Each structure stands twice: as structure tokens, then as C-alpha cells.
Amino acid sequence: MSGTDLIKGYPKYLRESIQNVEKTRERRLKESFELMSLDERDELLKTFHPDYRKEGKRQVKFGPNKGDLMPHEVVDILEAHPLVDPNTIDLSPVDFDVSILIIGGGGGGMTAALWALYSGVNAEDILIVQKLRLMDSNSVMSQGGIQAADKTNDSPTMHYLDIIGGGHFTNNPELVRTLVMDAPLIIKWHEELGVMYDRVADGTMSTLSGGGASRKRMHSARDYTGMEIVRNLKDEILNKNLPVLEFTSAVELIMDEYDQVAGAVLYDMETHRYHVVRAKLTILATGGFGRLHIQGFQTTNHYGATGDGVALACHVGAKLKDLDSVQYHPTGAAYPEQIVGLLVTEKVRNLGAQPVNRNGDQFVYPLEPRDVEASAIIRECYERNKGIETPTGMRGVWLDSPMIEIIHGEGTISKLLPAMYRQNIRFDIDMTKDPILVFPTLHFQNGGIEMINDKTETSVSGLLACGEVTGGVHGKNRLMGNSILEYSVYGRRAGIFAAKRAQKVKLGKLSLDHVGRYKEMLKETGVKTTKKAPILLPEYRGEGVLSRALNLL
Amino acid sequence: MENSEKIMARVYIMGRDHLVPSGLTIMKAMEYVGYKFIRGAGCRGGFCGACATIYRMKNDYKLRVALACQETVKDGMFLAQIPFTPANKVIYDLDQLSPTVSVFLELYPEVAKCVSCNTCTKACPQDLEVMDYVQASLRGDFEKVAFLSFDCISCGLCAMRCPAEIAPHRIAELARRLYGKYIMPRAQHVEKRIKEIETGKYDEEVKKLMSIGLNELKKLYVEREIEK
Ligand SMILES: Cc1cc2nc3c(=O)[nH]c(=O)nc-3n(C[C@H](O)[C@H](O)[C@H](O)COP(=O)(O)OP(=O)(O)OC[C@H]3O[C@@H](n4cnc5c(N)ncnc54)[C@H](O)[C@@H]3O)c2cc1C
Ligand code: FES
Numbered sequence: 023m024s025g026t027d028l029i030k031g032y033p034k035y036l037r038e039s040i041q042n043v044e045k046t047r048e049r050r051l052k053e054s055f056e057l058m059s060l061d062e063r064d065e066l067l068k069t070f071h072p073d074y075r076k077e078g079k080r081q082v083k084f085g086p087n088k089g090d091l092m093p094h095e096v097v098d099i100l101e102a103h104p105l106v107d108p109n110t111i112d113l114s115p116v117d118f119d120v121s122i123l124i125i126g127g128g129g130g131g132m133t134a135a136l137w138a139l140y141s142g143v144n145a146e147d148i149l150i151v152q153k154l155r156l157m158d159s160n161s162v163m164s165q166g167g168i169q170a171a172d173k174t175n176d177s178p179t180m181h182y183l184d185i186i187g188g189g190h191f192t193n194n195p196e197l198v199r200t201l202v203m204d205a206p207l208i209i210k211w212h213e214e215l216g217v218m219y220d221r222v223a224d225g226t227m228s229t230l231s232g233g234g235a236s237r238k239r240m241h242s243a244r245d246y247t248g249m250e251i252v253r254n255l256k257d258e259i260l261n262k263n264l265p266v267l268e269f270t271s272a273v274e275l276i277m278d279e280y281d282q283v284a285g286a287v288l289y290d291m292e293t294h295r296y297h298v299v300r301a302k303l304t305i306l307a308t309g310g311f312g313r314l315h316i317q318g319f320q321t322t323n324h325y326g327a328t329g330d331g332v333a334l335a336c337h338v339g340a341k342l343k344d345l346d347s348v349q350y351h352p353t354g355a356a357y358p359e360q361i362v363g364l365l366v367t368e369k370v371r372n373l374g375a376q377p378v379n380r381n382g383d384q385f386v387y388p389l390e391p392r393d394v395e396a397s398a399i400i401r402e403c404y405e406r407n408k409g410i411e412t413p414t415g416m417r418g419v420w421l422d423s424p425m426i427e428i429i430h431g432e433g434t435i436s437k438l439l440p441a442m443y444r445q446n447i448r449f450d451i452d453m454t455k456d457p458i459l460v461f462p463t464l465h466f467q468n469g470g471i472e473m474i475n476d477k478t479e480t481s482v483s484g485l486l487a488c489g490e491v492t493g494g495v496h497g498k499n500r501l502m503g504n505s506i507l508e509y510s511v512y513g514r515r516a517g518i519f520a521a522k523r524a525q526k527v528k529l530g531k532l533s534l535d536h537v538g539r540y541k542e543m544l545k546e547t548g549v550k551t552t553k554k555a556p557i558l559l560p561e562y563r564g565e566g567v568l569s570r571a572l573n574l575l
Numbered sequence: 576m577e578n579s580e581k582i583m584a585r586v587y588i589m590g591r592d593h594l595v596p597s598g599l600t601i602m603k604a605m606e607y608v609g610y611k612f613i614r615g616a617g618c619r620g621g622f623c624g625a626c627a628t629i630y631r632m633k634n635d636y637k638l639r640v641a642l643a644c645q646e647t648v649k650d651g652m653f654l655a656q657i658p659f660t661p662a663n664k665v666i667y668d669l670d671q672l673s674p675t676v677s678v679f680l681e682l683y684p685e686v687a688k689c690v691s692c693n694t695c696t697k698a699c700p701q702d703l704e705v706m707d708y709v710q711a712s713l714r715g716d717f718e719k720v721a722f723l724s725f726d727c728i729s730c731g732l733c734a735m736r737c738p739a740e741i742a743p744h745r746i747a748e749l750a751r752r753l754y755g756k757y758i759m760p761r762a763q764h765v766e767k768r769i770k771e772i773e774t775g776k777y778d779e780e781v782k783k784l785m786s787i788g789l790n791e792l793k794k795l796y797v798e799r800e801i802e803k
Pocket of ligand 2: 615616617618619620621622623624625626627642643644645728
């Protein structure tokens with residue numbers, strides 16, 4: 023921000039636009055905007071959704087997904103040189119010999135570890151490796167809630183239909199069925215762990231609606247739902263003495279002579295030493311790729327969301343699915359600059375806040391599926407030119423948050439949306455009184471490593487995967503509240519299946535030959551790049567430093 | 576929209592002075608001058624507590640706290656990040672505990688040393704009433720501890736500042752888990768639905784949706800009734 027005077031967080035010209043929003047508020051409180059037809063949705067998506075921009079993508083040149091279109095930033099990872107030179111790694115001796123290796127310590131990884139333990143595997147036969155601190159992940163950031171069809175006016179069938187329709191009928195039906203059928207038992211498990219879901223006095227869950235959902239089935243814990251769930255998981259992991267290596271990243275999967283995944287090479291990011299892990303089963307739970315900033319978008323994702331799992335899986339030849347589709351959350355913060363890209367949870371709209379343009383008019387039903395809602399906002403800003411320009415030149419639309427207090431009573435925001443309130447009031451913006459500016463932000467990896475069945479198997483034996491890193495459950499578009507559910511349902515199933523399977527697995531001689539073959543393949547296809555993958559951490563250092571950097575120590 | 580000439584702020588990162596564009600968060604300012612975080616950055620959005628920071632303003636004695644990812648740099652800040660807070664975490668089996676007053680004194684006996692000095696509350700970057708919930712734990716008021724502490728992101732700054740060496744966030748965690756597990760009423764409808772699913776109530780319906788043609792499925796989707 024430059025020296026402009028701010029009045030309650032906003033410069034004067036934005037205050038003027040806010041007056042338009044205030045003028046129409048009373049009218050809009052009674053008005054409801056029409057849902058789009060499927061054809062209208064299609065047309066809007068084709069014209070305005072970033073996924074449909076041809077320039078944003080290119081074809082994969084090799085491997086099981088040869089010919090598939092994916093965003094440049096993802097293909098860059100596939101075409102990158104493996105980060106580690108296999109010749110510098112000595113696979114004997116083995117540093118950790120375990121039954122189950124879990125890569126990633128977010129919600130999916132922690133759930134898998136606990137269920138492997140519940141299924142009879144000893145704690146010391148499990149190893150969790152985590153790039154940052156245990157729990158530093160997208161999982162800790164989720165705000166809005168988790169879906170489960172457990173109310174009397176709802177059913178798993180309705181949940182199924184919502185998911186399939188929301189995913190544009192591209193989801194794997196088996197995976198969706200298991201997701202909806204297991205949902206209530208996940209909620210119960212969370213209750214037993216002590217998760218404090220919002221509820222009324224007799225225990226009935228206070229469930230809310232969500233974009234694309236036909237019933238109010240969003241279970242939340244204020245707007246810290248993810249944090250509340252994973253801190254319970256983390257405390258359990260510590261109480262059960264499950265081994266965790268923090269600040270350590272998986273940099274390559276290891277295979278054995280029978281073409282099974284048989285562990286991983288880990289890299290301690292603080293001491294720079296490597297570890298060799300031999301494991302009967304490896305569960306990839308590395309989460310998403312928001313920090314790749316696809317098409318230059320800002321992101322809601324945590325610092326470690328660099329799509330490492332996709333790179334690791336690719337090097338062993340695993341098949342990927344639906345990676346052409348990316349979820350842009352309709353409402354990322356567009357102002358002030360310090361928080362641009364951070365999430366404004368869908369719960370703000372669930373509670374009644376409408377997106378409106380600079381004239382104070384509605385232009386879209388507030389709870390269309392995410393891709394449709396995001397496209398409508400982009401259209402409002404860039405085709406109809408009815409957006410609002412921020413002091414840094416970004417465009418956005420108003421999200422009329424004060425409506426929440428009018429509809430549900432004063433104090434609702436501080437009670438149900440404390441994180442959102444805090445995020446704004448830190449910059450002197452009071453969302454109970456003033457609307458906030460939003461624009462779509464890169465949010466979720468819809469596709470990923472193909473899960474071929476509901477046991478969380480991938481196309482490569484020995485490799486299981488769960489959570490955001492996978493593809494298949496959500497098809498080409500995920501609905502809100504279904505990814506906490508996804509990592510819970512499939513994290514649990516991965517743990518249970520791995521525990522059972524591990525008893526039968528016989529491992530052969532360990533090798534990294536596949537990495538050499540991958541390098542050969544890059545050469546043969548004529549790929550020219552200086553990039554390396556997995557990326558591990560995004561690069562945000564200033565130009566001034568990078569242009570004069572030396573690596574001497 | 577307006578002149579974009581950068582206004583710079585002078586900050587002192589672990590004692591060394593740097594000029595950084597004002598308007599950046601502390602985290603982005605540190606990156607601007609060349610730090611690449613391994614520790615000290617997690618969610619980058621105010622949810623994980625990895626970026627706990629202590630600072631002082633030039634010519635002022637007072638120690639202040641911030642989350643590096645959520646606070647804008649100010650001219651004259653002397654900044655240090657806390658890479659790790661060594662607060663004791665007691666290992667327990669939640670199934671073997673019950674929500675009684677004595678549970679805090681048994682697992683975290685140091686809580687009795689609280690002198691109500693309020694330093695913890697002043698050290699909370701989330702502005703929680705930390706001392707109030709520590710006091711509530713001594714009275715065995717689980718509900719109060721659970722709700723007052725709910726927005727805690729476990730950055731550990733309270734524990735680092737407490738003169739009685741209490742780790743308030745650990746006490747809060749124990750209280751919330753016991754409250755959630757043993758005191759909050761359970762949702763009967765969840766239990767009921769699990770039974771219905773186990774006995775196969777929805778198997779046929781879902782199977783049918785899985786087997787009908789795309790056009791029919793689309794029709795069902797479009798015509799489904801939406802709860803308002
Ligand atoms: C701001 C925000 C809000 C959200 N809100 C909701 C919501 O309301 N409802 C909902 O259902 N979903 C929501 N989501 C989505 C949901 O939170 C995530 O999809 C989900 O938590 C992913 O869980 P995960 O375990 O698969 O991945 P993560 O939780 O991201 O965990 C992956 C972990 O793996 C680690 N890792 C990555 N690479 C490596 C490596 N090479 N070696 C070792 N470790 C590695 C990462 O550091 C990370 O800790 C939200 C997401 C964000 C970002
Ligand atoms: S990095 Fe998570 S709170 Fe700042």
C-alpha cells in the first residue's frame with residue numbers, strides 16, 4: 023500500500039463503491055438469483071474458466087499419460103530432471119525398515135497412520151515423513167467444513183448425485199459410492215477423538231449448505247474445521263508414539279526387482295543427509311499443488327503444496343488422472359495486498375453473503391458449483407467490466423458479508439467465522455459492517471495419481487495414495503466439504519488395507535534403476551529443461567538476491 | 576490506480592538492518608531480502624502457528640508478538656522468529672481419562688503455579704483470553720476452557736512468556752479433547768445413519784444410480800430438489 027489514507031481499511035474510492043452495495047442491500051435481502059441451467063453453465067465455463075484456456079496447457083510427451091493435456095506447470099514437473107542423482111545414493115544399508123511408509127503428515131497421512139495402528143500394525147513398523155512440521159498442510163487450513171449425509175432429510179444417495187453432477191459426470195462411481203457410504207462413520211470417529219463440531223444442545227449437528235450440495239450437510243467447527251480435526255489427529259499420533267520425521271522430504275521412491283514400490287529416499291532439509299527407507303507398502307499423502315501458481319494465480323494453499331507426489335509417482339510410472347482440471351476457489355481475498363489469494367471460505371456465502379458487482383447488483387447465484395461461480399466472477403470483472411479495481415490494479419467483486427449479521431443476527435460472524443473476521447480486522451477491515459473484495463484463487467488439485475479402486479491402490483503395486491494427491495473421486499470438479507471427507511475416508515482405507523496387505527508382501531532387491539530410465543526417456547523425447555522435481559519448496563526470494571546468489575557453504 | 580513508487584521500511588531482521596517495501600508481511604519481507612524458510616513458514620495464512628515472531632520497536636523496550644504471515648512490516652521493527660517452542664506435551668490415553676478437575680493437576684501440575692499475571696494473554700497473537708482459560712481449567716470448567724481456547728493455533732508464544740512455565744496451549748488441547756469426547760452431547764442421527772448404511776438400506780438406490788445411462792443421470796441431477 024502506498025501512502026493513501028485509509029478509512030476503516032479502505033481508500034476513499036473503494037468507500038464510494040461500498041455505498042452502492044449498501045444502497046441495494048435491502049432489496050437484495052429479498053431477491054434470489056436464478057441457478058443456471060446445465061447449458062448455461064457449460065457455455066460460461068468454456069468462455070471464462072481458466073481450465074479452458076488453450077494457451078494454459080500442453081500435452082504430456084511420454085509415459086502412461088502420453089497425449090493428455092495438463093497445465094504447463096504440471097507438465098514442467100513431469101518433464102523435469104529427477105532432483106537426486108541416483109548414483110549418489112547408496113541403498114545399503116537401509117536406515118529405516120518398516121511395514122508402512124507414509125509420505126505426508128497432513129490429514130490423509132495422519133489418518134492412514136492411525137488406522138494402520140488400529141488394524142494391528144505396531145507403531146514402530148510405521149513411519150510418517152513430513153516436509154514441514156507434522157500437520158503443516160492444506161488440512162490445517164480448511165475452514166468451511168466436511169460433508170456427510172447423516173440427517174433425516176438427506177441420504178448417501180443424494181450425496182452421491184451431488185458429487186457426480188458437481189464433477190460433471192467424470193468421477194469414478196465406485197470411489198464416490200465409498201466416499202458417501204463411509205462419511206457418517208468418519209464423523210463418529212471424529213466425535214470419539216474429541217472433535218468439537220458445531221451442534222445444538224441435544225447434540226444434533228448444525229449443518230450448513232454448500233456450493234452444489236442439495237442438502238445442508240456441511241459439518242463444521244466454527245471456521246477452523248480443518249485445524250480442529252487435525253490437531254486431534256496430531257495429538258493422537260503423539261500419544262500413540264507413532265514415529266514421525268519432520269523437516270524431511272521424500273525425494274524419490276525406491277522400487278525392487280519385482281517392480282513394486284518398496285520405500286523411498288528421504289532428504290533431511292535441515293542437515294542435508296539422506297535416509298533410505300525400505301517399506302512393504304508406501305502411502306503417498308503429499309497433498310496438492312497450489313504453490314505451482316498455475317497460470318499465475320495466487321493460491322490458498324500451504325507453503326509445501328508443490329505437487330511433489332505427482333513427480334514421485336510419475337518416476338515409478340504411475341498413471342495420473344484428471345490433472346487437466348484445476349479448482350479455482352471463487353472467493354480468494356483480493357484486498358488488502360498482504361492477504362491476496364488467501365481463502366475467504368465458502369461458509370461466508372453459505373451464511374447468506376452475496377457476491378455483487380461495483381453497482382451493488384447480484385450477477386450469479388451465490389452457491390453454484392465452484393468452477394461455475396468462479397467463472398461468473400471472472401466474467402463480471404473482465405468481460406462486463408463491472409468489477410472493482412484494487413489499489414494494486416487487481417480486479418475483484420464485493421462479497422456482501424454484513425448481510426450475514428442481518429440474516430442471522432448480530433455477533434454471528436464473530437461466532438461462526440472468527441478466522442475470517444481476524445484475517446480482515448488485522449488490516450482494519452470490519453467485515454460485519456463492510457463488504458470484502460474477492461477474486462478467484464488457485465485452491466485445489468482436482469485430479470492426481472489415479473486411485474484404481476477403493477482400497478486406495480494405484481496402477482503401480484506397492485504404492486497406495488490418498489487425499490488431494492489422488493484423482494478419480496471428484497472427477498473434474500470437487501465440491502466443498504468433500505476433500506476433508508476424501509482424506510478421511512481414503513486415509514482410513516489406506517491404513518486398513520496397508521496393514522492387511524503388508525503381511526503378504528515379499529520384497530526383493532532395492533533399486534533406483536527406474537530413475538535412470540526416466541532420465542533416458544526425457545532424453546529420448548528431446549525434453550530440454552533446467553528444472554528439477556520434486557520441487558519441495560517454492561522460490562519466493564527477492565530478485566535482487568537471486569540474481570547475485572552463490573552456493574558456497 | 577495510483578503512484579506505484581515503492582515506499583520502503585527499515586527493519587532489523589535478527590539484528591541486521593534491511594530496507595524492504597512497506598506493505599509486505601514480515602514473512603514476505605524476510606523472503607524479499609533473501610531468506611528461504613524451512614522452519615518458520617507453514618500455512619502462510621494464519622492457521623498453523625509456525626511463524627511465531629517476537630519483535631520490538633526501535634527505542635522501545637516492550638516485546639511484542641506477531642504471526643509473520645499476518646503482520647505488515649513497520650519501520651523500526653527488530654524481528655526474531657521462534658523456530659520451535661520446547662513446551663512439554665504429556666502422553667496420555669484419552670480413553671483412560673475422564674473430565675474431572677484433577678486431570679489438569681495430574682497431567683500438568685505446573686498449572687497450579689499460575690499467578691494470574693496475564694502475560695500469556697498479552698502474548699497471544701490471536702488475542703485469546705489465555706489467562707482466563709488457564710484459570711478456568713483450575714476450576715474444572717471444561718466448557719469455558721474449550722471455547723475460550725478454540726481459536727488457538729498452538730504457536731506456543733504464551734508458553735514461552737509464562738513466568739510460571741505453564742504451557743497454556745497444551746492445557747487447552749487436553750481440555751478441548753476431553754470436552755469434545757465426554758461432555759459435548761453426541762449426534763444421535765449420525766449413529767442412526769451408520770446403522771442404516773450397515774444394514775444395506777441405500778445399497779440398491781446407489782447401485783441404480785451407478786448403472787443408469789448418462790442422460791437419465793443428468794436428468795435426475797438437474798431435477799433434484801434443493802434444500803433452501
Ligand atoms: C485454505 C483452504 C481451505 C480449505 N477448505 C476446505 C473445506 O472447507 N472443506 C474441505 O473439504 N476441504 C477444504 N480444503 C481442501 C482440503 O483441506 C485439502 O484438500 C485436504 O486437507 C488435503 O489433505 P491431504 O492430507 O491430502 O494433503 P495436505 O493436508 O496438504 O497434507 C500433505 C502433506 O504432505 C507434505 N508433503 C508434501 N510433499 C512432501 C514430500 N515430498 N515429502 C514429505 N512430505 C511432503 C506436506 O507438507 C503436507 O503436510 C481447503 C484447502 C485450503 C488450502
Ligand atoms: S505460517 Fe501458519 S500461521 Fe503463519
